[in-house]
Amino acid sequence: MKIPPSDRGTIMEGTAFILLTQGIHGISYGLVLFLAASGLSMIFGLMDILNLSHAYLFMLAAYFAFSIAQVTNFWVALLLAPLAIACIGMLLERYLIKPVHPFGHTPELVLTLGIGMVLLEVVKSIWGTTMLTVMPPESLQGFIPIGYLKYPVYRIFIIVFTIIILCGLHQLFRRTRFGTIVRAATVNSDMVSALGINVPRIYTLFFGFGTWLAGLAGVVVAPLLSVHPGLADQVGLDAFVVVVLGGLGSLWGAFVASILIGLLNTYGIQLIPTVAPLITFSLMVLVLTVKPTGLFGDRQ
């Protein structure tokens, strides 16, 4: 059957329209999740640290973005807030996490969760518990037409920005000295230090880098969701599922799992709202039962 051009817009409305917008919504949320989760996953992969304060650093970045954007603008916030988070991350690693690491996973989990709690209280005492709004920069406000759809520019920006970061990560690991050292240290850190490389320093830098990514995610998410103390739990939990689902330490696993969780979340809320929150966790349980190392991981 041939559809006259004038009718196509009408046909696109309805289910197809919803599915498509929700699809792009899901991908953009998934990519934010990826930014938030990638640092968590990479830090675990290299340093064997499961940093429970990661989501709280992410939340702190959103607050930094709010305050910096008030004084200057969004772009300055996007530059400065993640750097500030990276500095805090490096200080935490150097002075709190590193001394505790030799004593095993349990003290480390308690410590990093404690750091998260402290950050949460600090945020509440400085910014309060009300929802704060960060506006996207003017150039990213409004809608752009995609075919017959009008889609928020800011969500497109998130997709493009995250893909640029992802390509940057790939280049960093493949082409730079730092990336080569990190790949080598992931498999044999003793040997790396026996070649004259200061591995503890690399660890601190890398921890800073991972938290920088969490900072980026926090800034980018601020105009998308409102800034509030529950942000850490809301996105942090999803990010944690992403890391476990994708396989601890696997960057590509985290990427695939992020998109998957993003899509499941948005389609779930749209199509079966009552059980939507269960979907991600059911998927995690299902995958872990079949493959305990996650989709792409080799560690339990």
Add this chain to the structure above:
Amino acid sequence: MQLVVKDLNTFYGAIHALQNISLSIAEGEIVALLGRNGMGKSTTLKSIMGIIKPRSGSIQFNGNELAGLPPHKIAQAGIGYVPEDRQVFGNLTIEENLMMGQMGIKNKNAAGPKWTLDRIYEHFPFMVKKHGLKARFISGGEQQMLSIARALMGNPSLLLIDEPSEGLSPIIVNEVRDILAEINKEGVSVLLVEHNYKVAVYLAKRIYLMGKAHIGYENSVGHLEAHPEIRSQFLEV
């Protein structure tokens, strides 16, 4: 003396793995450390390298005290380490493995001309074609060569080598042996831990024999060759 180890004591938990180990290496010398399995040969190398922290004792290298320093400082002082089982980075290419040997070393301790990728490829021609290949895909012998070459890239004046001939066919063992002789001619001293007695006496002028956690014999290769009863005491199973 280039390296003087004195009264080195190392523990694994409660186990006294090295008891008052003392040994020395002159510049340009090849010295072999032999003994049965589990005597502490590898532990000696790891303790010198700082991978296991010795509890007491002194490690003087060119007059500087190294005991207690982290491994990267010891490598930067000019000691190269070729561990048992090669321990190449299987997820890195041959060329990346080689570059790893150079990245952490700032000072030039080179004995003789400096090592570059070009010079490495001259000494190890098989690497030219395979330079982009992940190290886990090359043979055991090639991995051994790569492990040695990687250490050389840091321009060490002393190499600690742990069982380079282990698990290799006789032809490849001879290739590794000849490479070590070649490197030594360029001025690099070698502390060689070996199971293969023939390789050890071919390369070394002096031999240390280890008994359980201690050094039980030290003399020239000629002396050891003339005393088969010492060989049977320390080496034969």
